Amino acid sequence: MAGHSYSGVPRWVYAPAAVGALFIVLPLVAMGTRVRWTEFFSLVSSDASVAALLLSLRTSAASTVLCVVLGVPMALVLARTSFPGQDLLRSLALLPLVLPPVVGGIALLYTFGRRGLLGDTMEVLGIQIAFSTMAVVLAQTFVALPFLVLSLEGSLRTAGQRYEEVAATLGATPTTVVRRVTVPLVLPGLVAGTVLSFARALGEFGATLTFAGSLQGVTRTLPLEIYLKRESDADAAVALSLVLVVVAVVVVALTRGTRRTA
Amino acid sequence: MNRPLVVSTLLVLLATAAGCGSDADESSDSTLTVLGAASLQSTFEEVLGPRFEDSHPGVTIKFSFAGSSDLSAQIDQGAEADVFASADAANMDKIDDQVDNRVDFASNTLQIAVPPDNPASVSAFADLTSPDVNVVVCAPEVPCGAAAVKIEEATGEQIDPVSEEASVTDVLNKVVTGEADAGLVYVTDVQAAGSDVRGVPFDESDEAVNVYPIATLADSANAGLAKDFVDLVTSDEGQQALRDAGFARP
Known part of the structure; x- marks a missing residue:
């Protein structure tokens, strides 16, 4: 927390800041007013809703693991090394962040789909991605990975290399340095990035819809279930949306918690 | 978090919002x-x-x-x-x-859409019940899915789909890209898709006319x-x- 003597915020800033806050909060409140509380629990505890929530949690957990496994090395390479074309590579790695998810879904389809770039290879290996839960995990990983890379690379640059250099001069191998010095130093950033990518995976919709399909218990995650319920049962859609909002709030609270301890 | 990113995201949002307001739809007539x-x-x-x-x-x-x-x-x-x-x-x-x-x-009635080369050799509604055929349909919650359910009930043939999409467009896309072997869509969708898909008409479609x-x-x-x-x-x-x-x- 900063000191109390000088806040550094001109008064006029509060007006647009308040409008911005209202812009985010008001729609959530409006949605809350539409929830039929008497039926809330029967709406969110239907077989379809529970299946969707469990699938969402399972796939998001799996894609978060994939994000950590692939994203930590990516962040290390981007923050600690320099090679020609690195800036370009960094921009490419962050591309899913700015791409519309539907575009990501189409790209994945032409890569892992039955007639995609790797389709034949996968068929030989006996792997069927189309319409499987694996497809959901791939779609979520694709959109969530940049969140982890971005926040971890930022933490790595902020932390600097002083301690790593000291550890190296004391005879630690590069692997030991990463394990014993780098990772503990950037742990808050790593946790924040992990939680963020989990949240992004949980909210994934466009790429999943385009790439994985929609079947209860297999590929129909909570956002897809909400989208479908909208057609027939608006009350259920609103109730499920609220569930997703609550999960998101919990996730944000977790990130804040980890930052405070940092 | 990363400040520059947050700031640039907000700027993009503002720019988009500003661009939205200028829809000139009040013409003189x-x-x-x-x-x-x-x-x-x-x-x-x-x-x-x-x-x-x-x-x-x-x-x-x-x-x-x-x-x-x-x-x-x-x-x-x-x-x-x-x-x-x-x-x-x-x-x-x-x-x-x-x-x-x-x-x-x-x-409008339903028709089976298959990729142009019809990889699963689908020629009748009953073929859709085979476990070897990847069939995509609309979810029962949307009209095209309700029509499919009606046909299933009338014929007693049960389709076991690999995906139940929220719109007929999504079903068609799965067929166009070859992910699915067959999909149940409307006759007009097959016609609009041109050479990207082939339509397989079936008599039982009369059971569900929209x-x-x-x-x-x-x-x-x-x-x-x-x-x-x-x-x-x-x-x-x-x-x-x-x-x-x-x-x-x-």
């Missing part, structure tokens, strides 16, 4: 707003819309296409429009007290023009355009 089911898009936009404007100088016709349930909900929430053409009776029924001049103008109603909205500020558009759709000329797109008589 009158504008007729037609809300239509997505399947009607090409017929209305390319054929009937231009013809209506030709025969009504000074009138601009504005279309908005979406799923019938979305459009019905928009009207119920007070969207300003003059004509509503729905892909099924149910969504027109929901707002029955807000429409006038309701008339059925077309019908009838399209059109009506003028009671709150319309252009009631006369709205009625004219409904008349055009039900005229011989309008019916021919619908036939060309694959629709059948109501």
Whole structure:
């Protein structure tokens, strides 16, 4: 927390800041007013809703693991090394962040789909991605990975290399340095990035819809279930949306918690 | 978090929001707003819309296409429009007290769409029940899925789909990209997709015929023009355009 003597915020800033806050909060409140509380629990505890929530949690957990496994090395390479074309590579790695998810879904389809770039290879290996839960995990990983890379690379640059250099001069191998010095130093950033990518995976919709399909218990995650319920049962859609909002709030609270301890 | 990223994201959001407000839709003459089911898009936009404007100088016709349930909900929430053409009776029924001049103008049936090379050799409805065939259908919650369920019930054949999509477009896309071996879509969708898919007609499709109603909205500020558009759709000329797109008589 900063000191109390000088806040550094001109008064006029509060007006647009308040409008911005209202812009985010008001729609959530409006949605809350539409929830039929008497039926809330029967709406969110239907077989379809529970299946969707469990699938969402399972796939998001799996894609978060994939994000950590692939994203930590990516962040290390981007923050600690320099090679020609690195800036370009960094921009490419962050591309899913700015791409519309539907575009990501189409790209994945032409890569892992039955007639995609790797389709034949996968068929030989006996792997069927189309319409499987694996497809959901791939779609979520694709959109969530940049969140982890971005926040971890930022933490790595902020932390600097002083301690790593000291550890190296004391005879630690590069692997030991990463394990014993780098990772503990950037742990808050790593946790924040992990939680963020989990949240992004949980909210994934466009790429999943385009790439994985929609079947209860297999590929129909909570956002897809909400989208479908909208057609027939608006009350259920609103109730499920609220569930997703609550999960998101919990996730944000977790990130804040980890930052405070940092 | 990363400050520059947050700031640039906000800037992008602001820029987008600023760009949204400048829709100039108030022309000097009158504008007729037609809300239509997505399947009607090409017929209305390319054929009937231009013809209506030709025969009504000074009138601009504005279309908005979406799923019938979305459009019905928009009207119920007070969207300003003059004509509503729905892909099924149910969504027109929901707002029955807000429409006038309701008339059925077309019908549509399901057809099996397969990739051009028909990899799973699908030739009949019964083929869709084979576990070796990747079949994609609409979810029962949407009209095209409800139609599929009706056919299943009538024939006693049970499809075990690999995916139940929320819209007919999503079903078609899965077939076009070759992810699915077959999909159940409307005849008009197969026709609109051209050479990207092949249609396999089946007799049992008669079990589920979707009838399209059109009506003028009671709150319309252009009631006369709205009625004219409904008349055009039900005229011989309008019916021919619908036939060309694959629709059948109501």
